[in-house]
Amino acid sequence: METKPGCFENIQFFILRTIINLMSLIPPESYGFLSGIIGRLWLRIDKRHAKIALENMWSAYGMSLPEKDILDLRERHFIQFARLLFDIPRIFRLKKSNLDDFVLFEGTYNLQKAFESNKGVMLITAHMGNWELMAVSVPIRFGKSLNVIARPLDYEPMGRIANELREISGNRVLNKYDAGGIMRRLLAGRESVGILLDQKASGSQAVDVPFLGRPALTNKVAALLALRYDACVVPAFNYRMPDGRYRVIFDKPVKLTKSGDTSADIIDNTRRFNQIIEKHVRAAPENWFWTHRRWRH
Structure with a gap:
């Protein structure tokens, strides 16, 4: 049975929705620069997920890629998912035109x-x-x-x-x-x-x-x-x-x-x-x- 959200949850929703609306106004030409900074920072701070990604990539590519290429792939992966922080809010502005x-x-x-x-x-x-x-x-x-x-x-x-x-x-x-x-x-x-x-x-x-x-x-x-x-x-x-x-x-x-x-x-x-x-x-x-x-x- 679904429960209705409480007042505090409604306030949080309003704050988050406002932040997302503001993020959707960021010019797309700046996404690459911003996601590069956030993605590299995320990679260095989030040791757990950085390790999981590296283990999965080594398992998938084995000896077919040198270590440098796998580390580069991992960095590009984190940058791509940081990019979604900017790409997803912009979807609210998507229309046929x-x-x-x-x-x-x-x-x-x-x-x-x-x-x-x-x-x-x-x-x-x-x-x-x-x-x-x-x-x-x-x-x-x-x-x-x-x-x-x-x-x-x-x-x-x-x-x-x-x-x-x-x-x-x-x-x-x-x-x-x-x-x-x-x-x-x-x-x-x-x-x-x-x-x-x-x-x-x-x-x-x-x-x-x-x-x-x-x-x-x-x-x-x-x-x-x-x-x-x-x-x-x-x-x-x-x-x-x-x-x-x-x-x-x-x-x-x-x-x-x-x-x-x-x-x-x-x-x-x-x-x-x-x-x-x-x-x-x-x-x-x-x-x-x-x-x-x-x-x-």
Whole structure:
């Protein structure tokens, strides 16, 4: 049962929302300079996440990259995520008339055909680039809202802001912990669902399949539901470009493995989803969320 926010939480929400409004006024041409300072400072202060990122990068790249390149990648990663401090507030100013100032779309035909397929559509993606911007931009570009799976934030005032942002263009936010049954109804009703698949899963929802060269517990629900409801699965990813905009890419729909052995098909399709995510991570590695303990068992 949801509880209404108290007076103190409302005050915090108002203060945070005001700060975000002010941050959205910062000129975009200064983002690179500011995120460089904050990202390098964050890297030096946050020893825990700096260590996690380095361990994950060593595991993924092994001897294929010299130490200097891996340390440089880690720094670029922290700078990219510092950049989101400025990019995300600006999303509140996104509209159809200025969409081209934020994103450059590629593969729009793939998503448009999926929307026209008379099937449920599942967009699989990862914590890359500015995934919040990508989700918000889809209804503006295609006139089709998404149902976005997200974990509620522990800090309620920031959670309200996050949901306000995610729903600003017509999307609907689904609580990750209650989403299973809702996703079934949505896909059965030929609606569209967006799901982030790159974080560690656990319990009965997880299968152990490779990711970046190591076994990784991965959520199998996407594969299970895609098979059960014959959904059209479209990979959707984004990277920041040198000009500050984000390149949003829609790959061709995934041709699902359907051997008749449901358990084996779920594992194989989940493995293939991981391969797709891995392809995009390797294409723009500083854009992926390396500070998550993805391979923890």
